[in-house]
Amino acid sequence: MSSVVGSIASLAARGVGGVVRLVRGAFDRPAHRPSAAGGGPGWLEVTVFRDPSDVDVTVLPAPLAELDGEVEVRLRPAPGGKGTEVAARQRHQRSSGGGVSRLAGQDPQADLRSALRKTKQLLEVGEVLAVDPAPHGERKATPGGALLEAWTKIAPKAGVR
Amino acid sequence: MKAVTWRGVNEIGVEDVPEPTILNEQDVIVEVGLSATCGSDLHLVGGYIPAMRAGDVLGHEFMGTVAEVGPAVTKHRVGDRVVVVSFTSCGRCWYCRQGLWSLCDNGNPNPGITEALWGQSIGGCYGYSHAMGGWAGSHAPYIRVPYADQGVFAIPDGVSDERALFASDAAPTGWTGAHQAGVQPGDVVAVWGAGGVGQMAARASALLGAERVVVIDRYENRLGQARTHVGAETLNYEEVDVPAALREMTGGRGPDVCIEAVGMEAHTPGPQYVYDQIKQQMRLQTDRPAAVREAVYACRKGGTVFTLGVFAGLVDKFPLGAVMNKALTLKGAQQHGHRYIPEILERMSRDEVTTEHLATHVMPLDDGPKGYRMFKEKEDGCVRAVFRPGS
Numbered sequence: 001m002s003s004v005v006g007s008i009a010s011l012a013a014r015g016v017g018g019v020v021r022l023v024r025g026a027f028d029r030p031a032h033r034p035s036a037a038g039g040g041p042g043w044l045e046v047t048v049f050r051d052p053s054d055v056d057v058t059v060l061p062a063p064l065a066e067l068d069g070e071v072e073v074r075l076r077p078a079p080g081g082k083g084t085e086v087a088a089r090q091r092h093q094r095s096s097g098g099g100v101s102r103l104a105g106q107d108p109q110a111d112l113r114s115a116l117r118k119t120k121q122l123l124e125v126g127e128v129l130a131v132d133p134a135p136h137g138e139r140k141a142t143p144g145g146a147l148l149e150a151w152t153k154i155a156p157k158a159g160v161r
Numbered sequence: 162m163k164a165v166t167w168r169g170v171n172e173i174g175v176e177d178v179p180e181p182t183i184l185n186e187q188d189v190i191v192e193v194g195l196s197a198t199c200g201s202d203l204h205l206v207g208g209y210i211p212a213m214r215a216g217d218v219l220g221h222e223f224m225g226t227v228a229e230v231g232p233a234v235t236k237h238r239v240g241d242r243v244v245v246v247s248f249t250s251c252g253r254c255w256y257c258r259q260g261l262w263s264l265c266d267n268g269n270p271n272p273g274i275t276e277a278l279w280g281q282s283i284g285g286c287y288g289y290s291h292a293m294g295g296w297a298g299s300h301a302p303y304i305r306v307p308y309a310d311q312g313v314f315a316i317p318d319g320v321s322d323e324r325a326l327f328a329s330d331a332a333p334t335g336w337t338g339a340h341q342a343g344v345q346p347g348d349v350v351a352v353w354g355a356g357g358v359g360q361m362a363a364r365a366s367a368l369l370g371a372e373r374v375v376v377i378d379r380y381e382n383r384l385g386q387a388r389t390h391v392g393a394e395t396l397n398y399e400e401v402d403v404p405a406a407l408r409e410m411t412g413g414r415g416p417d418v419c420i421e422a423v424g425m426e427a428h429t430p431g432p433q434y435v436y437d438q439i440k441q442q443m444r445l446q447t448d449r450p451a452a453v454r455e456a457v458y459a460c461r462k463g464g465t466v467f468t469l470g471v472f473a474g475l476v477d478k479f480p481l482g483a484v485m486n487k488a489l490t491l492k493g494a495q496q497h498g499h500r501y502i503p504e505i506l507e508r509m510s511r512d513e514v515t516t517e518h519l520a521t522h523v524m525p526l527d528d529g530p531k532g533y534r535m536f537k538e539k540e541d542g543c544v545r546a547v548f549r550p551g552s
Binding site for chain 1: 162164166168169174176177178179180181184185186187211212213214215216217218233251253254255258266267268269270271272273274276277281282291294295296297301305307308
């Protein structure tokens with residue numbers, strides 16, 4: 001993994017099919033290592049096993065570009081050759097859902113979480129893994145089945161802490 | 162198509178389900194030749210892993226023939242005879258590239274469930290609940306296989322279907338335990354559990370150079386298989402005091418490596434079993450860890466204990482004091498089969514690894530409920546019930 005200076009990008013997607021404005025600038029890292037590439041309220045992060053030079057913030061993967069509103073993205077090399085830390089936040093959404101709200105399907109950052117995970121898959125694997133429709137037999141209605149069905153609807157929008 | 166499905170706790174069905182289709186460019190569809198029951202399925206059947214929905218197709222250990230190939234697949238063609246690793250792993254995240262394939266970041270499309278349970282999600286597994294991805298299982302004529310260039314392996318000519326079948330899960334899981342536990346030439350290795358995984362962990366330990374390998378169980382037919390087909394010594398835990406016997410076999414030291422291949426429904430003589438059973442049924446613990454406890458006590462000072470059996474959540478009365486004061490190394494893993502299967506198939510082709518004996522009962526899919534009953538109750542000496550969809 002080559003070492004690069006991290007970058008910061010601010011992407012505004014103005015409606016579906018609208019003009020995309022991209023601002024890019026240097027992200028100067030302090031001498032001491034901050035706790036995270038984002039490091040503040042609303043930031044979510046994922047580590048992608050790609051060299052930082054392979055992650056072009058001028059051509060953000062579709063999952064992030066398709067989010068509503070202005071999205072900030074920061075990159076920096078992960079330590080130990082683990083790839084690139086990708087952090088993102090939506091400017092209008094600064095609070096992170098707690099554990100209970102996430103389990104209840106009321107995570108305000110669910111879409112951002114999902115977009116980051118899909119971005120990681122596109123950068124690492126080249127496609128977003130799909131499971132449905134998976135073959136199955138008759139689903140009889142039970143309280144446990146309903147609970148599990150509700151959980152499996154929100155479970156794909158996790159995987160990013 | 163017909164498939165063996167989970168219908169509810171201790172209720173297995175056979176019903177019609179849609180045929181799978183290619184959803185990602187890196188998929189293949191495999192026509193299933195043989196599909197095995199696994200001890201870990203019993204945790205699903207019994208409701209100990211409550212993430213199954215009625216109608217879910219069971220089965221994660223299988224071999225067959227490639228029937229359809231996605232446009233991005235480069236290593237496989239229609240008609241190839243293949244065995245498929247039970248875990249869905251991308252092969253390109255940091256974990257996969259370290260050889261820790263079961264920890265794949267991308268192979269579980271439902272990461273939220275295991276993330277809530279364990280802090281982080283791991284890879285997925287066919288037919289093993291929505292917590293492990295919601296993948297349809299292999300007890301069916303056809304199965305969709307994602308990441309085919311990573312998880313599908315051509316079977317060498319001369320290796321029978323019945324032998325190659327267990328290169329899908331039992332053998333690579335055993336290899337994971339022995340290799341990740343760091344078995345060295347000259348070691349004494351004790352393996353708790355003489356099922357398919359335990360036998361393969363014992364065989365892998367022997368091939369890694371262990372001087373003595375001891376397998377522990379209570380079923381004499383399984384212990385007999387471990388002696389005959391694996392070359393291990395055996396202990397029947399209903400007849401001997403296992404820690405005492407292991408001390409006697411090791412000059413008072415205890416085994417260098419202890420591999421637990423039993424999992425969350427361990428049996429043991431005495432009041433410990435009653436205690437664990439009550440706590441598990443009352444949901445005060447999710448798993449019964451009797452074999453792990455015994456492994457921790459039996460292991461030599463400074464040795465390694467490896468949990469290879471499947472555990473889901475929380476256990477009670479875990480001897481952490483022994484782990485700390487005896488300076489034990491405690492490790493665990495699901496199988497990192499992608500890294501071991503090529504070696505296993507090569508050894509199978511040289512008759513260094515034989516597994517046909519595990520398939521004690523081969524039957525058609527229509528006998529799914531019977532097969533699981535026989536396997537669970539160990540009827541007629543059943544070690545593994547295996548389904549042949551084409552029959």
